[in-house]
Amino acid sequence: MIDRKVTLTDSLTGKSVELPVLDATYGDAVMDIGKLNKEFGLFTYDPGFVSTASCESAITYLDGEKGELMYRGYPIEQLATKCSFLEVCYLLWNGELPNKNEYIEFRNIIMHHTLMHETLRMFLDGFRYDAHPMAMMTGIVGSMASFYQDKLDINDPEHRMITAHRLISKMPTIAAACYKHSIGQPIMYPRNDLSYAGNFLHMMFATPCKEYIIDPVAEEAIDVLLILHADHEQNASTSTVRLAGSSGTNPFAAIAAGIACLWGPAHGGANEAVLKMLNQIGTVDNIDKFIAKAKDKDDPFRLMGFGHRVYKNFDPRAKLIKGIADKVLAKYGDDPLMHIAIRLEEIALKDQYFIERKLYPNVDFYSGIIYKALKIPVTMFTPMFVIARTIGWITHWNEMISDPNLKIGRPRQRYIGPTERDIKK
Numbered sequence: 001m002i003d004r005k006v007t008l009t010d011s012l013t014g015k016s017v018e019l020p021v022l023d024a025t026y027g028d029a030v031m032d033i034g035k036l037n038k039e040f041g042l043f044t045y046d047p048g049f050v051s052t053a054s055c056e057s058a059i060t061y062l063d064g065e066k067g068e069l070m071y072r073g074y075p076i077e078q079l080a081t082k083c084s085f086l087e088v089c090y091l092l093w094n095g096e097l098p099n100k101n102e103y104i105e106f107r108n109i110i111m112h113h114t115l116m117h118e119t120l121r122m123f124l125d126g127f128r129y130d131a132h133p134m135a136m137m138t139g140i141v142g143s144m145a146s147f148y149q150d151k152l153d154i155n156d157p158e159h160r161m162i163t164a165h166r167l168i169s170k171m172p173t174i175a176a177a178c179y180k181h182s183i184g185q186p187i188m189y190p191r192n193d194l195s196y197a198g199n200f201l202h203m204m205f206a207t208p209c210k211e212y213i214i215d216p217v218a219e220e221a222i223d224v225l226l227i228l229h230a231d232h233e234q235n236a237s238t239s240t241v242r243l244a245g246s247s248g249t250n251p252f253a254a255i256a257a258g259i260a261c262l263w264g265p266a267h268g269g270a271n272e273a274v275l276k277m278l279n280q281i282g283t284v285d286n287i288d289k290f291i292a293k294a295k296d297k298d299d300p301f302r303l304m305g306f307g308h309r310v311y312k313n314f315d316p317r318a319k320l321i322k323g324i325a326d327k328v329l330a331k332y333g334d335d336p337l338m339h340i341a342i343r344l345e346e347i348a349l350k351d352q353y354f355i356e357r358k359l360y361p362n363v364d365f366y367s368g369i370i371y372k373a374l375k376i377p378v379t380m381f382t383p384m385f386v387i388a389r390t391i392g393w394i395t396h397w398n399e400m401i402s403d404p405n406l407k408i409g410r411p412r413q414r415y416i417g418p419t420e421r422d423i424k425k
């Protein structure tokens, strides 16, 4: 490790402080500012955390300039083409890919805990028929702590692992049940003989009156999409899970907080927003008008599915997703929205506004078109993201809880409110 330090000098007091710089395996090193306030009487101010590393982590690395993403050191391109989603879950949680026996055992555990508690299922009846599935999922997952009280000791690694298994197993069941509730159909119980993705398709589209034949193209597409969305280091929802979990709350409550955060259109809600935007654009002829709106500072409209806080190059996941979209649309037929999307991408990538700001299509630009082709309704796009990201959230939570130096997350502020005053009465 190179001995590197940064010296800060206050121009007002002339006082200096030396801050150690900590190396990273990849990416920018970090300046350890832990002693800044005590020695210097200053806080750092960084709205949106654009220059702040909130933790150390050994799970996922992404290079926004190069457009690279790795889980536990493995490039996303290799994971998406050589592994199944459950292998990736095992990798994220354990740090290594499973051997054959480890995989069989892990698959059995996950596929044998897929049922929802029957009383938990009854929660659905309390929701309005037209409730958004994300609203239902936030509530249902939060309530899981009341059903699995036997394994809530966060200091016990075995309890943490069982909770992770429960969440990975049950999240597709919960998501599909929310969908069935919203269309007034009976929920379909899971089938443990199917693959993880195949079982989800079965719970979404089968009915007690009719078997659903799983199409291998759809099954593969869903599995790869789950891999691509499984983790993304300290994104907003993962940071939310960490912050919520740092108080020592139970993991179900922390994951419910992550689901609530993911729902926003600047994060996981973007794939739903992309489809709404493509429908709003309507035809290729209207694209120029919408590009002009996106560039107009007085217009709040943004091109959904474009731009990313970290990627200032093509999102590697977007490239892989485009490949899946081609396969799915070849089977399920052309979609006029795909033509609008392709043309929009072409135009935006040549436009100075987008070039200067390094705004490229992100993971959500094409995922909505794939889901639409597979007949997954728009309101289920973000729940699909929840299913995938559950492993990322719970792995980050576990990494944080396992850290003997864990502190509750408690940011400070720059107070800009009124000075002290008295109530006059």
Ligand code: ACO
Pocket: 048, 265, 266, 267, 268, 270, 294, 295, 301, 302, 303, 304, 305, 306, 307, 308, 309, 310, 357, 359, 362, 363, 364
């Ligand atoms: N359309 C038009 N202009 C944009 C867009 C966009 N999609 N994204 C950023 N810009 C512009 C901003 O107006 C700003 O311009 P300025 O410098 O002239 O003021 C500049 O690019 C930088 O934008 P910021 O908002 O500062 O970038 P930030 O890193 O905070 O935002 C974000 C990233 C939220 C993803 C943003 O690009 C966005 O809103 N994109 C659309 C929503 C979306 O697709 N979200 C999904 C993200 S991926 C995920 O969560 C899985």
